[in-house]
Amino acid sequence: MIEGEKLISINIEDEMKSSYIDYSMSVIVSRALPDVRDGLKPVHRRVLYGMYQLGLLSKNPYKKSARVVGEVLGKYHPHGDVSVYETMVRMAQKWSLRYPLIDGQGNFGSLDSDPPAAMRYTEVRMEKISEEMLLDIQKGTVEMQLNFDDSLEEPSILPTRIPNLLINGSSGIAVGMATNIPPHNLKETIQAICAYIESDNTLSVEEIIKYIKAPDFPTGGIIYGYDGVKNAFHTGRGRIVLRAKVHFEEIQGRKCIVVDEMPYQVNKSDMISKTVELIKEGKMDGIYQIRDESDRKGLRIVYILKQNANPNVLLNKLFQYTSLQTYFNVNTIALVNGKPVQLNIKDLIQNFVDHRHDVIIRRTKYELTRCQHRLHILKGFLKILNHLDTMIQLIKESKSRHEACERLIRKFNISENQSKSVLDLRLQSLTSLEREKIQKEYRDLESKREFYKKVLDQYSLRTEIIKQELLEINKKYQDSRRTQIDHSGREVHMEDLIENEQVVLTISHAGYIKRTSLSEYKRQGRGGIGNRGATAKESDFFKHLLIATNHQHLLLFTEKGKCFWLRVYDIPEGSKISRGRAIQNIINLQTDDRVNAYILTGDISDKKYVKDHYVVMVTQKGVIKKTSLEHYSRPRKYGINAIIIRKGDSLLEAFLTKGNSQVLIALNSGRIIRFSEKKVRPTGRNSSGVIGISSKNENMVIGMICVEEKCQGQLLVVSEKGFGKRSQLKDYRLTNRGGKGIKTLNITKKTGNLISIKSVTEQDDLMIIKKSGIMIRIPVSDIRIMGRTTQGVRLINLKEKDAIADVAKVYKPIMD
Incomplete structure (x- = not known):
């Protein structure tokens, strides 16, 4: 032991408990669970912010994925490069996110779980919709925090205009808990949020269900039965049955079952391999051949049946024994004020609306401050522009800029900032036309200032702004529902598997x-x-x-x-x-x-x-x-x-x-x-x-x-x-x-x-x-x-x- 040091005895049981709690909370808050406000985990948030800082907007050229990974690792996310790149890959996959946040160029994997190309080969930029998540971030709309080495600041949350947690969902495994939130349709979600706002935040879960029918998965498919959906919406927990979308065809005289859409998160090649094993085991005697005819245009798996085989019975067997029918176990846990909370559909909407209120208040305060500062400057201009000759003579007689500034302050009773702004005026601003522009700008800013004050004072006006911004988002990005709903669905019984x-x-x-x-x-x-x-x-x-x-x-x-x-x-x-x-x-x-x-x-x-x-x-x-x-x-x-x-x-x-x-x-x-x-x-x-x-x-x-x-x-x-x-x-x-x-x-x-x-x-x-x-x-x-x-x-x-x-x-x- 070094001189001057001393040993402190501690109970190992207490130390293990304390250390494990610290570790588990770190995983829960900093890795596994999304924030209820922007629906992002820290790594997703850092990827988007890093791309924003690099200027990789949707209208700008692509840059190498390795460049983005390096930016994120070096500035914000002190973890392995694989974790960052895998996050980017998933954010770019159309079959993983209902509304992808990254526009990828190159090989980003496939439905068969083929690995993506290395980061040095692929290129990325932001999708247009992800820009809506970072809009107004430079206006002080969110709290900023120091990065891992206290050298830079990063946002603790994004001022998102889109309800990302609802439309893209999230999944993660923490310590002692997990989350699995399904994606929903943007149009339905925005309609529900607008109805929630119009009801003065009193809309019930049953009324929300009239707008958001059910989750909407990126790979389409069919939600088979509705009890699981209702349980998930009411309690935040539920078991949703997902089925592939199929139809029957006759090809070269043989009856065929054709799969057009797969359930969410199902590996196509693994599913086909499993079916082949079932055929060898004698559980799928009626299938003659399986063909994967999928291409860039879409998915198509063809099950060619034997003569006299019953397509309906075989289809029920496929649903029973393969991943053509699977389950999405909803467990809606997200961070609310830094704590994991079980939420239902109404809670998710309420937290998003509250976040938007907070963002609008912060944005309005920022705009009001800028507006008042500019009005202050313009007020000085208007005072002095009415005495141009005196102002010019005073500046000419001054020996330095500092002396001119002080003499203007004493002569016209203006502030130091106003005085400095007058000295920075260009000569063209002294024309009558430019003077009219200044007067018009002053009147416009006065009306804006009054509007900003109303926004800060009136809750109803802020809700109207939230609603209008959501309707703009809906107009830009809405699309049709992909996942169908079969309300009459039930579990497969034995008689369904027997002709x-x-x-x-x-x-x-x-x-x-x-x-x-x-x-x-x-x-x-x-x-x-x-x-x-x-x-x-x-x-x-x-x-x-x-x-x-x-x-x-x-x-x-x-x-x-x-x-x-x-x-x-x-x-x-x-x-x-x-x-x-x-x-x-x-x-x-x-x-x-x-x-x-x-x-x-x-x-x-x-x-x-x-x-x-x-x-x-x-x-x-x-x-x-x-x-x-x-x-x-x-x-x-x-x-x-x-x-x-x-x-x-x-x-x-x-x-x-x-x-x-x-x-x-x-x-x-x-x-x-x-x-x-x-x-x-x-x-x-x-x-x-x-x-x-x-x-x-x-x-x-x-x-x-x-x-x-x-x-x-x-x-x-x-x-x-x-x-x-x-x-x-x-x-x-x-x-x-x-x-x-x-x-x-x-x-x-x-x-x-x-x-x-x-x-x-x-x-x-x-x-x-x-x-x-x-x-x-x-x-x-x-x-x-x-x-x-x-x-x-x-x-x-x-x-x-x-x-x-x-x-x-x-x-x-x-x-x-």
Whole structure:
């Protein structure tokens, strides 16, 4: 230790806290956060002021960027040259700032995040709009502060006429906080500020939103949904969903998705690379090729699709998995009087207007001082010019300038400054014409002086000046909004990523389920042997077949009376020859229970839809029950009770109706009953129902259909040995429920028992599946209309010990 020095012990914890607080405040105030008044961080402010000092105005020639960087580093910003040059580059990029502040010449990077050329190769000058930020700075409009070595002065703020923080936004990461302010449209912003001024500063956020619709990003795109925008405007925080602007085209016979505008701050090349990876992973199977056709005229990315790919589904997948949809997390924090503050849209406008008031007051005081000084000089001129001969004689007789000055002061009772100004007059000022000019200037300055005093005294006059200056700015620089707003936007849901195509759902006797595209099934004529449908074990066969679309809800009803929910797209996909997946692996099904019935519904979250529909169920013993669909509109993981099943009975069938259908229930003995649905009173879920048809001995219900009251279609019946027929519905008279029914098919050993009934028309197709897994599709029009009590005709050829497992009807418009 050097002599005379002494050591002072301090607590290291206290020192660390103090040093870190000093460091964090330095980062917050001097680097990361913008000032609410001019919307600039210190480095941006110093770059613009340095260019202003160099005379790099918009009308002057460009100068090397290195010259500006050197000027800023040497005089104002004692940091690395890279930080200054990167700041300049961003201020010149049209895709980074909504209204660029620097006019750059040379390579300043690209949307692909290509690096700019070195500073020795590029040139810069100020944009016209950035000159508005420095206007009147020489008139004492802002406080000046010493630079880092106290050798020069620099402005602590710029006297900006443009609301830069609103129109260009800002982003930065400080210590313990960050800011992310979106840009807005200049025209909308100025309209809002003018309305705020006209309302005497009482304009609410909701009223401001009428003018500033939403942020306006330099790269355009679409704001998808409006909740995030409203939250950001009201609180200063919000999550804005941004989407690319796209359209569909057909190029060389292929459907294409074309991207015209990207979301803000998205790297185009990285986004394309990510999409290629997704294609390799199988998440974007429908994309055949990606082409980047962007050029100097604009952005254009073309996604060429595979044949039969659905453009809307693929577009939703692109939004879900790539940067074609991104988020802008608004966090409006700026420095107010040197302190970081969370601000909403009204706060930003208020602080800008207050800043403009302060600038106008300072500018007016400066102008008033100059005006009064000039009036003082002109007053001396006018005094002396009325006595020219005396003045000239007095000057001629003086031995020096100092003596002349003193003699003029004593003779005409003027000040020293007036006397010196008189001595500096040119001879031409003594002419009568010049004297009139001086008199006119004096009168003009007097009126200006009165105006300046009014400006300083009257708040309303200053607000009018602010408004007029803003309108001038608007006239010079306004442009159209680039970012569109989709108010109906919502989050991408799973159904948006899955094509709503028609599928065939099959459920086997052993409880295996799958969905297969309807296009895999081909049409055949009556009497064919069918296509191979699936490979099933000898002990299993396909029992249910259903035509559906991917976005529908499937209600599954078990023989024990429980109900489960599935979205069709949640059912595992399989080919025609695949077995499918066990239902108990998809839903929480008990080991001793099995699915016997199913219902396809629309949107079960639609209150009107569920109130207008009913579920009608029937058991093997002929018990029927009717319950409102509303009782089944709230899915539960473990299912719910749909009906109370009596001992020895099981649920067989379920239908969705509108409450005014007619019910037909058939027994395996070939008998059928028809009665109005209104004969069955609606009950809750926890009830067992009433008798629908009387069944004796071993007769069991094999099916139920529900038809409209005035339906003029036909009834199709199929026996287990492959016989079937059509008969007119009108042949079945309407009776009361609970009866024995009437004969619908002449049952013999050749035909076997009745196995299926369907309501059909000439336009339907019939899908028949054997227990062996063989399927056949035939048109209903190929089956003759016959009498109610006849045996029917052979529909499908069966091998020995084979039988019909299930029958479904298919509408031609859906199938073909």
